[in-house]
Amino acid sequence: MLKINPEFRKTLSQALGEEVLFLCYQCGKCSAHCPVFHRVPDRFNPRKILEMAYLGVEQLLEDPALWLCTTCYECVENCPQTVNFVDIIVTLRNLAMDRGLAPKSVLDEYQAVTNKGFVYPLTGRIRKVKEELGLSITGDGDSPSFQQVLEVRHG
Amino acid sequence: MPNLKNPGTPKEEPRIGVYVCHCGLNIAGSVDCESVAEFAKTLPGVVIARDYRYMCSDPGQELLKQDIKEYRLNRVVVASCSPRLHEPTFRRAVMEAGLNPYLFEMANIREHCSWVHLYDREAATEKAKDLVKMSVYRAYHLEPQIEIKVPIQQTAMVIGGGVAGIQAALDLADTGYHVYLVEKEPSIGGRMAQIDKTFPTMDCSICILAPKMAEAGRHPNITLLTNAEVENISGYIGNFNVQVRKKPRYVTADCTACGDCSKACPQTAPNEFDVGLATRKAIYIPFPQAVPAQYIIDPELCLTLSKGAIVCEECIKACEKKAIDFTDQEEILNIEVGTIIVATGMDVYDPLKNHDYGYGLFPNVITSLEFERLINAAGPSKGHLIRPSDRKIPKTVAFIQCVGSRSVRDGNEYCSNICCMNTVKDALLIREHWPDTQIFVFYQDIRAFGKGFEALYRRSKEEGVVYIRGLPSRIEEIGDHNLRIYAEDTLLGKEVVLDAELVILSVGLIPRKDRDAIQKILALSLTEDGFFLEAHPKLRPVDTAVGGVFLAGCAEGPKDIKDSVTQASAAAARAGILMAKGEVAVEALTPQIVEDLCKACGLCAKVCPYNAWMWSKEDRKPPVLIEASCQGCGTCGAECPSDAIVMRHFPDEAIYAEIDALTEENPERKVLAFCCNWCSYAGADLAGVSRIQYPPEVRIIRTMCSGRVDMDFVLYALSRGIGAVLVSGCHIGDCHYITANHQTKKRMERLWVRLERMGIRKERVQLGWFSAAEGAQFAAKIREMVEILKTVTPEEIEKTKEILAKQWKVPQAALRATAFVRPERRMDEVATRPSAS
Numbered sequence: 001m002l003k004i005n006p007e008f009r010k011t012l013s014q015a016l017g018e019e020v021l022f023l024c025y026q027c028g029k030c031s032a033h034c035p036v037f038h039r040v041p042d043r044f045n046p047r048k049i050l051e052m053a054y055l056g057v058e059q060l061l062e063d064p065a066l067w068l069c070t071t072c073y074e075c076v077e078n079c080p081q082t083v084n085f086v087d088i089i090v091t092l093r094n095l096a097m098d099r100g101l102a103p104k105s106v107l108d109e110y111q112a113v114t115n116k117g118f119v120y121p122l123t124g125r126i127r128k129v130k131e132e133l134g135l136s137i138t139g140d141g142d143s144p145s146f147q148q149v150l151e152v153r154h155g
Numbered sequence: 156m157p158n159l160k161n162p163g164t165p166k167e168e169p170r171i172g173v174y175v176c177h178c179g180l181n182i183a184g185s186v187d188c189e190s191v192a193e194f195a196k197t198l199p200g201v202v203i204a205r206d207y208r209y210m211c212s213d214p215g216q217e218l219l220k221q222d223i224k225e226y227r228l229n230r231v232v233v234a235s236c237s238p239r240l241h242e243p244t245f246r247r248a249v250m251e252a253g254l255n256p257y258l259f260e261m262a263n264i265r266e267h268c269s270w271v272h273l274y275d276r277e278a279a280t281e282k283a284k285d286l287v288k289m290s291v292y293r294a295y296h297l298e299p300q301i302e303i304k305v306p307i308q309q310t311a312m313v314i315g316g317g318v319a320g321i322q323a324a325l326d327l328a329d330t331g332y333h334v335y336l337v338e339k340e341p342s343i344g345g346r347m348a349q350i351d352k353t354f355p356t357m358d359c360s361i362c363i364l365a366p367k368m369a370e371a372g373r374h375p376n377i378t379l380l381t382n383a384e385v386e387n388i389s390g391y392i393g394n395f396n397v398q399v400r401k402k403p404r405y406v407t408a409d410c411t412a413c414g415d416c417s418k419a420c421p422q423t424a425p426n427e428f429d430v431g432l433a434t435r436k437a438i439y440i441p442f443p444q445a446v447p448a449q450y451i452i453d454p455e456l457c458l459t460l461s462k463g464a465i466v467c468e469e470c471i472k473a474c475e476k477k478a479i480d481f482t483d484q485e486e487i488l489n490i491e492v493g494t495i496i497v498a499t500g501m502d503v504y505d506p507l508k509n510h511d512y513g514y515g516l517f518p519n520v521i522t523s524l525e526f527e528r529l530i531n532a533a534g535p536s537k538g539h540l541i542r543p544s545d546r547k548i549p550k551t552v553a554f555i556q557c558v559g560s561r562s563v564r565d566g567n568e569y570c571s572n573i574c575c576m577n578t579v580k581d582a583l584l585i586r587e588h589w590p591d592t593q594i595f596v597f598y599q600d601i602r603a604f605g606k607g608f609e610a611l612y613r614r615s616k617e618e619g620v621v622y623i624r625g626l627p628s629r630i631e632e633i634g635d636h637n638l639r640i641y642a643e644d645t646l647l648g649k650e651v652v653l654d655a656e657l658v659i660l661s662v663g664l665i666p667r668k669d670r671d672a673i674q675k676i677l678a679l680s681l682t683e684d685g686f687f688l689e690a691h692p693k694l695r696p697v698d699t700a701v702g703g704v705f706l707a708g709c710a711e712g713p714k715d716i717k718d719s720v721t722q723a724s725a726a727a728a729r730a731g732i733l734m735a736k737g738e739v740a741v742e743a744l745t746p747q748i749v750e751d752l753c754k755a756c757g758l759c760a761k762v763c764p765y766n767a768w769m770w771s772k773e774d775r776k777p778p779v780l781i782e783a784s785c786q787g788c789g790t791c792g793a794e795c796p797s798d799a800i801v802m803r804h805f806p807d808e809a810i811y812a813e814i815d816a817l818t819e820e821n822p823e824r825k826v827l828a829f830c831c832n833w834c835s836y837a838g839a840d841l842a843g844v845s846r847i848q849y850p851p852e853v854r855i856i857r858t859m860c861s862g863r864v865d866m867d868f869v870l871y872a873l874s875r876g877i878g879a880v881l882v883s884g885c886h887i888g889d890c891h892y893i894t895a896n897h898q899t900k901k902r903m904e905r906l907w908v909r910l911e912r913m914g915i916r917k918e919r920v921q922l923g924w925f926s927a928a929e930g931a932q933f934a935a936k937i938r939e940m941v942e943i944l945k946t947v948t949p950e951e952i953e954k955t956k957e958i959l960a961k962q963w964k965v966p967q968a969a970l971r972a973t974a975f976v977r978p979e980r981r982m983d984e985v986a987t988r989p990s991a992s
Contacts, residue, residue: 012840023563025599025600026599027599027645028599028624028625028626028642028643028644028645029625029626029627029628029643030640030652031643031645031648031650032625032626032627032628032629032641032643033628033629037643037650040649041649041650042648045643045648047645047648048645048648076630079509079564080557080561080562080563080564080565080626081561081562081563081564081565082564088236110576112891133695149654
């Protein structure tokens with residue numbers, strides 16, 4: 001069962017703007033255009049994510065579906081009501097991160113970025129090129145400027 | 156009688172009654188009405204102040220009448236809703252108590268206060284007090300006025316000959332009034348003539364329309380002007396002069412519509428009536444039932460007419476009745492009418508703009524209007540529904556709903572009202588013609604709200620029409636020009652694919668592309684959707700803000716045939732009421748001239764949009780007003796450099812008095828907004844009705860037109876320490892007084908230069924245009940004004956005052972206005988104004 005949480009709805013309304021939430025008519029054009037939906041319709045449906053956001057279903061933040069969107073903008077391009085689904089998904093991901101509700105793989109990546117400044121470990125070839133160019137190979141995870149960027153992200 | 160001798164000088168001692176209406180909780184919910192009434196008692200001239208639950212109710216009005224007698228009131232202020240709503244009600248009430256209706260004044264504490272400051276009771280109450288004070292100060296300067304009555308011509312004009320126009324014309328003609336029915340196309344009939352069947356009864360459209368068309372054609376009280384366009388309209392309620400351009404037909408009334416000419420004609424073009432699906436000749440009749448049943452020549456297609464020399468005369472040879480006349484000329488007709496009904500209809504959305512569904516690319520993707528012609532017995536396929544690519548009967552047909560409707564992206568946010576039922580009807584029609592055809596409808600909501608609609612929707616389901624909830628993402632052409640439709644069935648949450656042989660786009664209705672011409676000629680307002688705006692959405696749904704002009708049919712908004720006919724009859728009744736009365740009282744808002752002050756410069760004559768001031772350069776005499784031409788915008792009054800013009804009911808003194816009232820306390824924390832009666836004041840009312848919240852710092856002064864706003868009004872407000880001023884009116888081109896707001900614009904530009912030169916920040920004085928439909932935009936502007944207000948420091952205000960004290964002279968009228976509250980001024984400062992003529 002999905003629980004409608006009025007408080008969470010208020011949070012979303014403030015974060016996204018009420019207009020973004022009510023514009024949707026659930027016409028289904030976004031999902032019909034969505035490449036991810038075409039592959040895994042049971043796991044990702046932008047229309048349903050929007051409906052859950054509209055209702056204020058807090059479980060949405062735990063839903064791994066949030067992390068399946070490729071932000072390709074097909075839905076945004078084709079929405080008759082000009083709903084910016086990509087903005088919405090990014091906001092929802094940020095909320096999920098803030099509450100530590102993102103999937104472990106995402107949290108691990110986040111840790112990797114904040115610690116090292118790299119998402120993926122350096123391969124030998126990249127390391128070589130970097131050394132040739134005189135770039136740091138330890139990552140910038142602890143540099144003050146990098147931390148600053150993260151802070152800005154948190155607003 | 157108005158005090159012509161000394162307008163503006165103190166007359167009898169004011170005895171003002173103030174009535175603060177609760178309007179149930181509409182006002183009392185956010186405004187402490189009792190304390191407003193208590194406050195009113197402290198104002199100069201106020202003899203009695205009360206608060207009451209519903210002032211507009213019978214007991215409320217009774218209370219007012221009793222008080223007028225008991226307390227010998229000579230001015231009445233009601234603080235309630237917008238004067239645009241109840242001013243006539245209260246004017247009648249005070250009149251019944253023996254008071255001149257022009258001695259009544261209204262403070263708008265609902266639309267402009269309680270409804271827009273719902274959650275700030277303290278600020279709303281303070282503002283309401285200010286508004287009441289402004290009205291009391293203004294009331295003192297009101298004078299009794301006599302309204303002149305103008306006769307109403309007993310003829311009407313209906314613009315547009317669709318079903319709405321025909322119905323309105325017939326109703327008026329049957330009542331006994333002569334009607335001119337003007338139609339742009341060669342035949343009346345409009346969109347309804349193009350449609351095959353009508354919902355929800357499925358009866359034949361032309362079968363029920365043709366008798367009405369014929370009746371309109373032969374009615375002794377109807378003059379049919381087809382192939383004709385309204386060029387210009389001058390005049391006012393009851394007395395319009397309409398210029399109609401009647402284009403040449405090149406075929407005389409002797410035509411029997413036998414069609415021999417058409418058979419002989421060698422020139423061919425797409426037939427507009429069949430939406431380009433069939434052809435017609437250069438000499439043609441749009442459709443068999445056309446009224447007048449008279450052929451017409453397309454001059455651009457005809458070999459002879461387009462070349463300007465006789466190169467072909469096949470039609471002349473073929474015509475036994477000798478009805479063809481190549482020398483036919485365009486005519487300009489001048490027609491005097493008392494009332495006008497605008498029934499100009501709509502256009503259909505053009506899906507070429509919408510690339511999703513391949514319209515224009517794939518031959519078997521058609522619009523619902525094209526479908527009507529394809530299924531119609533008189534259409535290009537003789538009523539056999541065939542698909543365009545190969546003329547085969549389609550086995551699978553898909554409809555797609557909301558094409559061009561309910562879409563922010565396509566610019567039409569509204570629901571087009573008819574498409575759902577039209578599709579249900581069309582689906583049933585296909586099943587009637589080809590029972591084996593499978594029909595699918597892609598929709599987002601089915602709106603079957605009318606009488607008999609749900610039953611028809613149900614019937615279509617019984618007939619096997621399948622409804623899929625979800626708008627397709629795209630359509631691909633597969634082999635044989637068949638179409639593959641991709642969509643999400645939103646109820647399943649799965650992608651579905653359907654192969655169809657014909658796709659019908661259910662296109663929405665849009666405002667007519669040539670709407671602007673009529674809108675500008677008549678100075679009508681538009682809704683945000685672009686349809687004509689009614690005077691009141693519920694209580695005056697077929698009136699416009701322009702007296703004597705009414706609306707019918709889709710010109711007012713998308714609607715079906717039944718609603719168009721209903722509205723047409725209503726419009727005819729409204730126009731008929733006016734004409735039956737025979738005369739109408741015109742508000743006494745015209746100016747008077749004080750000849751001793753007039754320097755005969757002629758500026759008033761120059762700025763008047765109606766040429767109502769008679770003045771000649773040679774005479775150098777004060778101008779003379781043509782009362783019947785003047786509409787009372789007040790632009791002359793604002794422009795007059797010697798303040799020699801006194802606007803009835805809106806004299807300078809009254810406006811200065813209002814400014815005085817609102818600047819008495821904390822003027823630096825206030826925004827003064829001048830709003831014109833027709834657009835921006837109505838827009839502010841709409842913000843109220845829509846409960847759009849905006850900051851409470853604003854105080855609105857109503858003038859009939861923004862053209863009335865004298866530069867001195869703004870300077871006076873600044874000299875009194877106001878924080879910011881907004882002057883607002885109708886959009887340029889939409890002015891109720893034709894071009895009066897052009898003067899506003901010019902004047903404001905001059906004012907900004909002047910302010911800059913004096914060293915006053917010109918950002919503090921803003922100009923804004925808002926239509927009656929732009930409540931949200933008005934509210935947004937007020938928010939912006941309050942942001943500006945925040946940047947104004949007390950030092951800046953003081954400096955402004957100093958600058959103005961040195962460089963600007965307070966007008967006499969302002970001194971007279973303030974004498975009311977500051978009696979000491981009456982003696983030493985105020986020169987009595989010389990007598991008016």
